[in-house]
Amino acid sequence: MTDLLQLPLLLSLTLGERLALMGVVLFVLLTSVAYTVYAERKIAAAIQNRIGPNRVGFDLIPQLGFLKGLAGLGQPIADVLKLLFKEDVVPSASNGFYHLLAPMISLFAALTTIAVVPVAAGLVIADVDIGVLYILAITSLGVYGLTLAGWASNSKYSLLGGLRSSAQMISYEIAMGLSVVSVVVIADSLSMTKIVESQTANPLYWNCFRNFLGFICFVVASFAECNRAPFDLPEAEQELVGGYNTEYGSMKFALFFLAEYANMIVASTVIATLFLGGYQVPFWSDAPWWLQVGAFVTKTLFMMFVFIWVRWTIPRFKYNQLMDLGWRKLLPLALFNLLLIAMGVLIFEA
């Protein structure tokens, strides 16, 4: 990746600083996955008029005794420990190598996307000129993880899940790409930082308003790309047991789980960057970096909330509805939006 760093950069962080930033971002991402799960369970419970996890505290550590039973905050840690200590079962008829490789690819794709997302002005792991395309490239690789998992498990449920996921991701990638193009047309650049800069600090100029249709298309498509409800056909529990991860247990399952939630978080950051003004603080164009990070995190949290909210309120699509939505509604809509945006840019910039 050395040569990536040779490319012209908007702002210069040294290599060491970049590595440090990478460490911080990955740490935050991975830990927040655990608490995203917790948040999801809590929100789901609220939506369904239940209480949700409320027992597990930090009882084992006497010094944290006062946290006992505090709103079940210890639950995610308990879950992780449970998964860690489980036996790693590999089905005898499966293809062992690919069975192992699949979750790795999934997690790799989920985590590497974050590299080009700016968390504040100039604060980005790798500010490449083609940031948006990089994101599209990496997300399109994520599908290998699920497809391979489905194939390597040698089970019909897994295979069906794998096939569904690849069909779904390919179908929605097109609408996603086209809505990204509309963003690129407005910003006149493929660099993530420049896209954020083009949205200015005035919320009315953020792409979710300027490019409303594109925003809708992108959000729907990224729901589908993340395999989240209402697009969770690849793991539809009622019909496919667990879909592509049926034959997975222990830490490998945890990797898939991690990838799914990391995907959700990364998708939220990307949506925030492309459409919600990224790190821009409303009406304060040169806010200090920590405030920008705050704004970015707030926007991301909001999008994550939307993800969870949608999952627990909208029922799952049927397969034909999914394909119909992708090819016959979203794709024409994204194309139309692109035309609209292109005309708008021509008119207003001339």
Next chain:
Amino acid sequence: MPNNLPEIIEQVKLSLGAFVPEISLSALFLLVITLDMVLNEKRVVIPMVSLVGFVITGFFTWQQLDMPNQEYFLRMHVVDPFAVFFKFLFLGAGALAVLITMDSEELGEKNVANIGEYYAVLIAMVLGMFLMASASDMLMMFLALELVSISSYILTGYLKHQIKSSEASLKYIIYGAVSSGLMVYGMSLIYGLTGQTNIYEIAKFISANEVDEVTLTLAALLVMGGFGYKIGAVPFHFWSPDVYEGAPTPVTAFLSVGSKAAGFAMLIRFFKVAIPAEPTGELAFDWVNFFALIALVSMLLGNFAAIWQSNVKRMLAYSSIAHAGYLLLGVLVADDLGTQAVMFYLAAYTVMTVGAFYVVILIANKIGSDDVNDYRGLGKRMPLTAAALTVFLVSLTGLPPTVGFIGKYMIFTALLGKGTVFLTLAIIGVLTSAVSLYYYFKIPLNMYLRESEDGAETPMESSAFANALAAFLMILTIGFGLFFTPLANFAKNSVIMLVMN
């Protein structure tokens, strides 16, 4: 290449005037796709629309006769008499293909539900051939070739409920992909050597600078892989018997004349322009000997392999390989006489081959078979059709008084007086033609001198339209054989190709 925008826009605007036939074909392509969506009754309307479109395009092409020889679209596209001649040829072949499709049971209502796209793809293929004849940039050559190839894959596999058709399509795709790959590799080598993609610039570079001969040879060989596949010459011919047999017969007819002619148009332009003879009379890459070899094996293999075929379409496939050999003889002479002969021969070949395939269609409509042994007794049952087929076969063999004879005569005379190698090739050409007599005449033999097995003698004549078309082609075959001067003169005037500017 100009770099400032206004100049580019100006050039593109200017070029549009030279692109009217192609625009008209593109519009026709879109129109047919649209009509196919809105119309309910497509079987008559769409072919008619296509024919009218071809006629209109023909009119625009005719207007190009007076245009100055020039390159257009920032040196991507050439309009010169050479290209215009081929455009007429493609239009003629395309129109004939549309006509013979209308009469084919194979593509009839019983077998194929959606015929609209068939005509659309056919039109796109004609468009591709237009571009092939006009391409003056390696990039455009590749794109045009792909346009033709992809259309042919689709048309070949059009009868997808028949395994043979799908198999033929698949084989065609695989061979096509490999040979396009070879061609692009060769082109990239040429680009690497010269830094140019425009064939005129390449020629300029090669004659002005020293280029490595081995590399150029390899590149030219690889490029020939792509062209050779289109013209169906040995050793790039492996696809043709299977594809000819499996494809719907009208498609076979169109492939055997259209693609081949387009391949020759591009091949002649590429080798004559891009790798010209140096002032000393030496070629930068000696493609003459190379073509001589290809032509020789094509003639031998095509004609001898055809002897063992009992399926008429397969037999015609091998005969088309042999014809590619004869045509290459005309190319390798590398003078105007040879090129003129090739052009005349291609026109003649179009008429007689489409005719032959048309009769094969008519017979297959009635007896449901392409096998020579099932043709027994047809002389009595379908007298007109049988007579027409005999005339076409006579012409394919190259016997007077047909147009095929004139074509072969022109090619062989072009070879005379140029040295012993050429003379030897001409003699081999004549001898292999004699071999072809053997297998071509198996068909009339069966039709006239043998009784059908069940002894049926009930006449089975085709419709009046079919008879008229067969008769028309028959008259053309004999008519051009007797009064060949107009066509020969047209070919002679069209030899003018835009060379170095």
Next chain:
Amino acid sequence: METVSFILFSFLGALVMVGSIGTVWSRNPVTSALFLVLNFFALGGIYLLLEAQFIAVVQVIVYAGAIMVLFLFTIMLLNLDDEQALKEKFDLQKGFGILLGGVLLVEVLYILGLKINLPQKSTTLTPVEIGEAKNIGRELITNFLFPFEIVSILLLLAVVGAIVLAKKNFSPNT
């Protein structure tokens, strides 16, 4: 930086070779397809070394991300097992193929050994600028406008063809 580039190039080049050889060699179609993905990936890396970042990313998106996924999809749908049938004995045809391939290899090696002075295109742009999406786009709709438009016809044709050949209801009654 020169050495870093060289090491990266050697590494990526080796990956490309491993990928291509693996594609041909492996008997399991899924392994084959995945080796090809590796090959595409490494090729993308080499493009990156040449500072053609746009091409590099498009290479990954189009080939690795879209085409190969469809390949894998098809392989899984057909459920191809280890292809034992492909094991052939050495015959004349194969020998001829190897001979031709060998000749080609020698010629290619010869060309590589030539060290010809390649003609340079004069340009005011730096290598990095040439690789930018903006400049590639500009070239496409100016100097290469004509081929660009022809490609659009080609793609339309391919779409029509794909639909014609893939459409299920091809019986005359629909």
